[in-house]
Amino acid sequence: MSPLSAPALDADALLDDPAIRIVVCCGSGGVGKTTTAAALGVRAAERGRKVVVLTIDPARRLAQSMGIDSLDNVPRRVPGIEGEGGGELHAMMLDMKRTFDEVVEAHTDAERARAILENPFYQSLSAGFAGTQEYMAMEKLGQLRARDEWDLIIVDTPPSRSALDFLDAPKRLGSFLDGKFIKVLMAPAKMGGRAGMKFLNVGMSMMTGTLGKLLGGQLLRDVQTFVAAMDTMFGGFRTRADATYTLLQAPGTAFLVVAAPERDALREAAYFVERLASEDMPLAGLVLNRVHGSEAARLSAEHALAAAENLDGVGIVDQTTGKAGLRDPADRPDAPPEAVAAPDTTPDPAEHTDHEDHASHVDQLTAGLLRLHAERMQVVAREQRTRDRFTALHPEVAVTEVAALPGDVHDLEGLRAIGHRLATGSTPA
Numbered sequence: 001m002s003p004l005s006a007p008a009l010d011a012d013a014l015l016d017d018p019a020i021r022i023v024v025c026c027g028s029g030g031v032g033k034t035t036t037a038a039a040l041g042v043r044a045a046e047r048g049r050k051v052v053v054l055t056i057d058p059a060r061r062l063a064q065s066m067g068i069d070s071l072d073n074v075p076r077r078v079p080g081i082e083g084e085g086g087g088e089l090h091a092m093m094l095d096m097k098r099t100f101d102e103v104v105e106a107h108t109d110a111e112r113a114r115a116i117l118e119n120p121f122y123q124s125l126s127a128g129f130a131g132t133q134e135y136m137a138m139e140k141l142g143q144l145r146a147r148d149e150w151d152l153i154i155v156d157t158p159p160s161r162s163a164l165d166f167l168d169a170p171k172r173l174g175s176f177l178d179g180k181f182i183k184v185l186m187a188p189a190k191m192g193g194r195a196g197m198k199f200l201n202v203g204m205s206m207m208t209g210t211l212g213k214l215l216g217g218q219l220l221r222d223v224q225t226f227v228a229a230m231d232t233m234f235g236g237f238r239t240r241a242d243a244t245y246t247l248l249q250a251p252g253t254a255f256l257v258v259a260a261p262e263r264d265a266l267r268e269a270a271y272f273v274e275r276l277a278s279e280d281m282p283l284a285g286l287v288l289n290r291v292h293g294s295e296a297a298r299l300s301a302e303h304a305l306a307a308a309e310n311l312d313g314v315g316i317v318d319q320t321t322g323k324a325g326l327r328d329p330a331d332r333p334d335a336p337p338e339a340v341a342a343p344d345t346t347p348d349p350a351e352h353t354d355h356e357d358h359a360s361h362v363d364q365l366t367a368g369l370l371r372l373h374a375e376r377m378q379v380v381a382r383e384q385r386t387r388d389r390f391t392a393l394h395p396e397v398a399v400t401e402v403a404a405l406p407g408d409v410h411d412l413e414g415l416r417a418i419g420h421r422l423a424t425g426s427t428p429a
Helices: 011-016 033-046 061-065 096-106 110-117 120-128 132-147 160-177 180-191 193-209 211-215 217-249 263-278 301-312 337-341 349-393 412-424
Strands: 022-026 050-055 088-093 152-156 253-259 283-291 399-403
Touching: 011 033, 011 412, 022 033, 022 217, 033 050, 033 061, 033 088, 033 152, 033 253, 033 412, 050 132, 061 088, 061 412, 096 110, 096 120, 096 132, 096 217, 110 120, 110 217, 120 217, 132 152, 132 160, 132 217, 160 217, 217 253, 253 263, 263 283, 263 349, 283 349, 301 349, 399 412
Parallel strands: 022 152, 022 253, 050 088, 050 152, 253 283, 283 399
Antiparallel strands: none
16 A cells, blocks of 8 residues: 555644644654654644643753753743744643652642652652653643643653553552552551551561661661651552543544654554554554655666666767767768868867866766665655555554655754644655
8 A cells, every 4th residue: 555545644633623632742762753742832833722842852852942941840931933823832841850749749748748758769769760750741741731721732752662651650550559568568557556566567577687688778668658658649649640541542632653764663653553542542643754755756766877877887978089079070970071171170189188077077976966866766765665564554544744854953943844844744855
């Protein structure tokens, strides 16, 4: 199946639909997700929507392209947005630890919050515990949606398969909180009084000989203190994560899979498409980024290479006397008698050599350009085959193509250009 037979993704219709409140951009690393998310945000804002772009990619490209010195955990308005309808664009970058702190402060009293925030185990957990980033991304997305301050939230996800890890966050959090280790640590706090202290002493003596040797007694005490303080919050974590997960399955959410027209990237894209389908997540379509093409596509790679080889050989160049047009008139088979008899038509040898050298130089340049064109057409053909394989596997997925740009996007004007290509499904030129 040709990519032309795949349904076309109408990006403007997606951005203009007031029922769509969340767009999630996912895909493997290095395919342009951050740029795509930012370009969609700029285009939606300039079409009249109030937009916030949330990136959990640690790179700072989003801030640079939007002319903002830095992004943090607070949405910052992007200057320079043009368009009718009063649209606005805000941008932010997930601060994992700060988001965790905000959750603690919002869902417990001041004294307990202080105890949690100062706990060494909590400080380690909130700064880089496996899965914390994805869970906090769920928390932040839920917070933004609950504020109902923006018409549209666009989420830029981390690279590779971790881009969908936030879908697993509620389940992994539940497994962590329901684990035997956590239950043992929570038991003294749940029992309370002397029974609790007795259990704590027994539990600590048991763990001193096992876990204590691995983790150290002080760390275990820090963990127990943390778990005791967090006990009342655990249910809230799970509830909010489940609510956000349900929100991602709702009709008001749309997932965009971003990929480059390369085998590995489209293999990952196929994984995302299948995973989203298995999780009942609404897929809007595929953004095929950095697609190559040529306005001289009628000249195939084979013909270009043949022409280059011909220029390098004797096929169209007279190596002995230069180009045919530069020969002595008397040597031409169709030369008139006057030309044969004319005494002054013999070219100067030095001038003849200059013409021959110039012709040879032009031939070399032309052959080099033909070889570059052949390489370009080989890339185009390879990308075409890769797209065909993906489309054959997923013919139902709507696709829009974005032509490769000659340089990096580093400002709003560049993001506008990308947004235009996203909306028009521009064929590469």
